[in-house]
Each structure stands twice: as structure tokens, then as C-alpha cells.
Amino acid sequence: MNPPTNSRSMTDEMLDELLRQLAVWRVELVLFALPTGLGVWLYVRFGLFFAVAAPLALVATALCVGPLRRFLGRLLHRARVRRHLETAFHALPGVLSEKRPRIHKITRTTFGDRVELGLWRGTSIDDLAKAEAVLAASLGVRQVRCVANAAKRNLVTLTITRADPFAIASLRCPLLDVKRNSLWDPIPVGVNEEGGIVTLSLPERNVLLGGEPGAGKSVALSLLVAAAALDPEVDLWLFDGKVVELSAWSASARVFVGHDVQLAITVLEELTAEMDDRYDELLRRGVRKVTRAEGLRLHVVVIDELALYVAGIDKKSAQRFAELLRDLVARGRAAGIIVLAATQKPSTDIVPSTLRDLFGFRWALRCATRDASDTVLGAGWASEGFSASNLNSARRGVGLLLHEGGVPVQLRTFHLTDDDVRVLAERARQLRLGK
Ligand SMILES: Nc1ncnc2c1ncn2[C@@H]1O[C@H](COP(=O)(O)OP(=O)(O)OP(=O)(O)O)[C@@H](O)[C@H]1O
Ligand SMILES: [Mg+2]
Numbered sequence: 001m002n003p004p005t006n007s008r009s010m011t012d013e014m015l016d017e018l019l020r021q022l023a024v025w026r027v028e029l030v031l032f033a034l035p036t037g038l039g040v041w042l043y044v045r046f047g048l049f050f051a052v053a054a055p056l057a058l059v060a061t062a063l064c065v066g067p068l069r070r071f072l073g074r075l076l077h078r079a080r081v082r083r084h085l086e087t088a089f090h091a092l093p094g095v096l097s098e099k100r101p102r103i104h105k106i107t108r109t110t111f112g113d114r115v116e117l118g119l120w121r122g123t124s125i126d127d128l129a130k131a132e133a134v135l136a137a138s139l140g141v142r143q144v145r146c147v148a149n150a151a152k153r154n155l156v157t158l159t160i161t162r163a164d165p166f167a168i169a170s171l172r173c174p175l176l177d178v179k180r181n182s183l184w185d186p187i188p189v190g191v192n193e194e195g196g197i198v199t200l201s202l203p204e205r206n207v208l209l210g211g212e213p214g215a216g217k218s219v220a221l222s223l224l225v226a227a228a229a230l231d232p233e234v235d236l237w238l239f240d241g242k243v244v245e246l247s248a249w250s251a252s253a254r255v256f257v258g259h260d261v262q263l264a265i266t267v268l269e270e271l272t273a274e275m276d277d278r279y280d281e282l283l284r285r286g287v288r289k290v291t292r293a294e295g296l297r298l299h300v301v302v303i304d305e306l307a308l309y310v311a312g313i314d315k316k317s318a319q320r321f322a323e324l325l326r327d328l329v330a331r332g333r334a335a336g337i338i339v340l341a342a343t344q345k346p347s348t349d350i351v352p353s354t355l356r357d358l359f360g361f362r363w364a365l366r367c368a369t370r371d372a373s374d375t376v377l378g379a380g381w382a383s384e385g386f387s388a389s390n391l392n393s394a395r396r397g398v399g400l401l402l403h404e405g406g407v408p409v410q411l412r413t414f415h416l417t418d419d420d421v422r423v424l425a426e427r428a429r430q431l432r433l434g435k
Contacts (some may be wrong), residue, residue: 004302011226016317018227020090022115023086024082024083024086024087025083026077026079026306027076027078028076028079030063031075031076033360034058035055035058035059036055037323037369038052038054038055039052039055042054042055044196044199054232056095066189074108074118076084077108078106078108081106081113081115081160081207082103082106083141084105084138085103085115085135085139085158085221086100086221087138088100088134088135088138088139091138092131092134092135093131093134094127094131095122095123095127096123096128096131099119099120099121099122099123100120101117101118101119101120101123101128102117102118102120102205103115103116103117103155104117104118104155105114108193109149109159109194109195110165110167110195110196111161111162111164111193111194111195112141112142112162112163112194113158113159113160114157114158114160114194115157115158115159115160115393116156116157116158117155117156117157117158118154118155119145119153119154119155119156120263124154125146125147125148125415126155128146128156128158129146129385130193132144132145132146134386139160140161141160141161141162142161142162143159143160143161143163144158144159144160144161144194144411145158145161145193145407146158146159146387147159147407150406150407154371158195159263161193161194161333164238165191165192165193165194165195165412166191166392166395166398166412170397170417171190171191171412171413171414172414172415173188173221173223173226173414173415173416173420174188174197175187175227175230175414175424176190176227176420176423176424177231178229178230178317179427179431180230180232180431181227181230181231182231182233183202183203183227183231183233183234183298183300184203184292184298185201186199186200186201186411187200187201187202187223187227188414189197189220189223189224189401189411189413189414190397190411190413190414191399191411191412192409192410192411192412193410193411196270198401198409198411200224200225200361200403201404202224202228202298202300202338202362203292203298203314203336203338204289204333204334205333205338205360205403206329206333206338206339206340206341206358206360206361206365207338207339207340207341207358207359207360207361207362208341208342208343208351208356208359208361208363208375208376209221209340209341209342209343209363209364209365210342210343210344210346210351210361210362210363210364210365210367210372210375211344211364211365211366211367211376211388211399212344212365212366212367212368212372212393213344214396215337215365215366215367215397215399216365216396216397216398216413217304217342217343217344217365217395218245218259218304218341218342219396219397219413219415219416220301220363220365220397220399220413221245221340221342222245222246222416222421223413223416224278224300224302224340225238225246225249225300225302225340226249226416226421226424226425226428227301228300228338229249229252229253229299229424229425229428230424230427230431231298232431232432232434233296233297233298234299234300235254235297235298235299235300236249236253236255236300236302237253237254237255237267237271237299237300237301237302238250238253238255238256238257238300238302239257239267239301239303239304239309240256240257240258240302240304240305241258241259241303241304241305241306241307241308241309242259242304243258243259244304245304245305246302246304247394248418248421248422248425249421249425249428251428251429252425252429252432255267256269259308261308261309261312261314261317261318261321262317264309264321265320265324268321268324268325268328269324271299271301271328272324272328273328274299275328275331275332275335276338278286278290278296278335279295279331279334279335280333282335284340288334289333289334289335289336290335290336291333291401296336297335297336298337298338299332299336299337299338300338300339300340301328301332301338301339301340302340302341302344303325303339303340303341303342305343305344306341306342306343306350306351307343307344307345309321309322309325310322310325310350311349311350316365322355325339325355326349326354326355326358329355329358329359331357331361340361341359346364346367346372346373346375346376347371347372347375347413348375351375351376353375353379356375356376357378357379360403360404361401361403362376362377362378362401362402363375363376363399363400363401363402364377364388364399364400364401364402364408365388365391365397365398365399366388366389366391366392366396366398366399367387367388367389368389368394369389370382370387370389370426372388372389373386373388373389373400374387376388377400377402377408378402381400381402381408382401386400386407386408387400388400391410393414396410397412397413398410398411398412398413398416399411399412399413414415
């Protein structure tokens with residue numbers, strides 16, 4: 001009944017849309033306007049020749065000068081991502097289309113883009129997380145994942161993945177190119193969703209690995225063992241429930257224990273005594289923990305298939321082993337003792353939360369259930385969107401690693417084939433013989 005108002009609101013909408021289009025195309029418009037404006041000005045002042053020649057020279061310079069061309073390429077790429085994202089936010093259902101996240105920064109990664117966003121009051125990471133699939137479809141990309149900043153929940157990192165970073169059959173381990181290693185340095189363990197190398201720094205840390213059979217635990221453990229074995233200043237204590245997984249490293253190990261649980265207990269008792277001696281030594285030196293400068297040897301304790309030792313048929317032995325292990329994990333950190341344990345059955349009878357929480361780093365390879373994933377990573381991560389049960393079972397070695405960043409990182413472990421392990425184990429043996 002009120003045509004003037006309707007036609008006004010339609011004009012408003014058209015004007016809004018025009019302004020929105022001008023805003024989202026602003027970078028391209030400015031880049032187009034510069035030579036065009038120059039051409040018009042030259043035409044008015046000096047005539048047609050200069051009006052055509054100068055803008056052409058400007059464009060040719062931009063295309064021929066490498067750094068300038070790359071700069072413009074980055075600028076246009078960021079503008080395109082920004083435009084697509086702004087359009088995708090605009091089309092979202094619910095509160096986010098009204099209060100669209102602000103785009104602070106766009107960085108190109110190997111497999112897509114990383115976008116830093118700011119959320120308006122009245123919206124949260126939950127709204128954005130729910131819209132991940134819609135955003136991915138609007139952008140026409142493989143995946144969109146958002147992670148909120150742990151300290152400031154209004155800041156969100158959006159990872160846009162265009163190509164599958166884990167599609168390659170296996171990733172070569174950089175340790176294969178290293179003659180000698182220092183365990184005080186970060187160890188490259190795999191590649192994240194953006195194609196960046198993920199590293200782990202082991203001193204003062206214990207690592208718990210869990211995942212279903214064949215998920216890639218032993219391969220991940222082998223990487224860490226290789227890094228330790230290639231440092232002759234490290235003592236390796238190996239416990240291998242399956243015997244064959246770690247046996248290649250036995251020549252570099254101080255102790256190698258197979259499925260003999262009694263022997264495993266005796267060795268852990270020996271290690272506990274060593275830990276107590278180490279604390280006496282630290283007391284004498286007047287320091288509180290082993291550091292690189294102290295020059296004391298690090299001890300790396302590796303347990304593949306924890307269940308055999310802590311949940312075996314002989315309950316008394318299992319309990320004794322679990323007690324010794326808990327003490328070692330709890331007190332060993334400052335004494336330079338690093339425990340790396342892997343379990344096929346991440347359940348609370350194998351890894352009670354009191355033990356799990358003592359492991360600073362937790363690495364969940366593909367798990368059968370969300371509960372199993374939470375047993376490794378810690379309660380609540382699955383409901384925050386980090387469940388190793390969602391990982392693609394066809395991509396072995398893909399997992400979630402909870403380490404320094406405070407939020408689990410999805411990565412694919414570098415692959416060490418049996419031949420690679422043989423090469424590295426022999427290199428470590430020679431190193432330890434002083435050759
Ligand atoms: N990062 C990886 N890249 C490519 N392939 C991998 C990777 N990790 C593991 N695999 C493949 O998966 C197989 C199983 O890996 P692994 O033995 O480490 O599993 P697991 O979790 O230890 O299994 P189980 O619980 O039975 O001991 C390996 O033989 C290898 O072929
Ligand atoms: Mg294994």
C-alpha cells in the first residue's frame with residue numbers, strides 16, 4: 001500500500017549492493033584506475049601518444065620487474081581471497097551475515113590460505129565453526145577450519161585448504177639427511193595442513209601416542225627414536241611389546257627389553273635409581289634441572305605397546321610397572337628423563353587420566369572413537385572439534401598433536417620405511433662407536 005517506501009527501499013538495496021561491490025573490488029579498481037587516470041591526464045595535457053605509451057610502460061614495468069610482479073600477485077591474491085570470503089560471510093545464514101567477521105590478515109600457505117579474523121560482539125567461534133562446511137562450499141575449496149585464539153576468543157584463525165596436504169603417499173624424513181643430531185634441538189616430525197614442518201622439542205617433555213592398529217604410532221615413535229639415537233649423548237632405554245618394532249635400534253640402546261615384563265620392571269627400577277642419583281648430582285651442582293649447558297646425558301625411555309606392561313595377565317607385575325612408570329614420568333622431567341609411550345588401546349585402564357596428564361605432549365593418530373581420542377589428547381578436545389576419530393583412515397600417519405601451541409595440530413608424520421630405519425640405525429651405531 002505504500003509504493004514510494006517500497007521503491008525507496010529497493011533503491012537503498014541497490015545502492016548498498018553497489019557500494020558493497022565497490023568495496024570488495026577496491027584493490028582491483030585502484031590498480032585499474034591508476035594507469036587509466038594517468039592515461040586520461042596525459043591525453044588532456046600531451047595528446048594521444050603519451051596517453052597510450054605511458055600507461056603501457058607502467059603496466060610493462062609491473063609485469064617485467066620480478067619483485068614488483070610478485071608484490072602485485074600477492075596483493076591481487078589477497079584481494080581475491082578477501083572478496084570471496086566477504087561474499088561467503090554475506091551469504092551465511094544467521095547472526096554472522098549481519099555481524100560479519102573482520103578480516104585482519106591473509107597469508108598464502110603451500111596448500112591454501114591462513115586468514116586472521118576478528119569477531120564482533122554477539123558472535124563466537126561456535127557460530128563460525130558451525131558454518132565451516134557452508135564456507136568451504138561457498139569458497140569452492142576442500143576444507144575450512146577455524147581455531148580461536150586461546151587467550152582472546154574474539155580472534156580466530158581460519159585455515160583454508162585448497163589441495164589435500166596429506167595426499168602424497170609418504171613424506172621423506174629430513175633426519176635421513178643428517179649425520180648427527182642433538183636432542184636439544186627441535187625434531188622435525190611431519191607436515192601440517194598448511195604444508196609447514198611441525199617440530200617437537202623433547203627435553204623436559206614426555207610424549208604419549210595413541211591410535212588404532214595400523215594408525216602409524218610405531219612410525220611416529222621411530223622418528224623420535226631416530227632423533228635420539230643419532231645423538232650419542234643420549235641413553236636409549238627401549239621397551240618393545242612386539243619386539244620387532246624397535247629391535248633395529250637395539251645396537252644403539254643402553255637396554256632393550258622385549259615382552260618380558262619382569263625384566264621390564266627390573267630395568268625401570270634401575271632407571272629410577274639412576275634418576276635419584278641424577279637429582280643428587282643436580283643438588284651437588286646447585287641447579288634445579290638438566291640443561292644443555294650442564295652437559296649431563298639425556299635418557300630417552302621408549303615404550304611401544306604400553307598395554308603389554310601395564311595391563312598384562314599378571315596383575316601384580318602390571319601394577320608395579322605402572323607405579324614405576326608414573327613415578328618416572330612425574331619426577332623424571334627435570335632429571336633429563338624423557339618418556340615416549342605408545343598405546344594401541346587408548347582407554348582409561350591403560351592410560352588413566354592421572355598418568356595421561358603427566359605427558360606434556362599428546363599425539364593422537366587415528367582413533368576408533370571420540371572417547372579414545374579424548375583419552376589421548378585430554379577430555380573435551382573432541383567436543384572442541386579435535387577428534388582423531390574424524391581423521392581419514394586411508395591416510396596413515398595423519399594425527400593430532402597437542403604440543404607447545406596449546407591447540408592440537410593436524411599433521412602427517414614423515415615416513416620411515418624399514419630400509420630408512422636400517423640406514424639410520426646403522427648411522428647411529430657407527431656414531432656411538434665413535435666412528
Ligand atoms: N607417516 C606415514 N606415512 C605413510 N605411511 C605410513 C605412515 N605411518 C604409517 N604408515 C604406514 O602404516 C603402516 C602401519 O604403521 P605403524 O606400524 O606405525 O602402525 P601402528 O599404529 O604402530 O600399528 P600397531 O598398533 O599395529 O602397532 C606402516 O607400515 C606404513 O606402511
Ligand atoms: Mg606399532
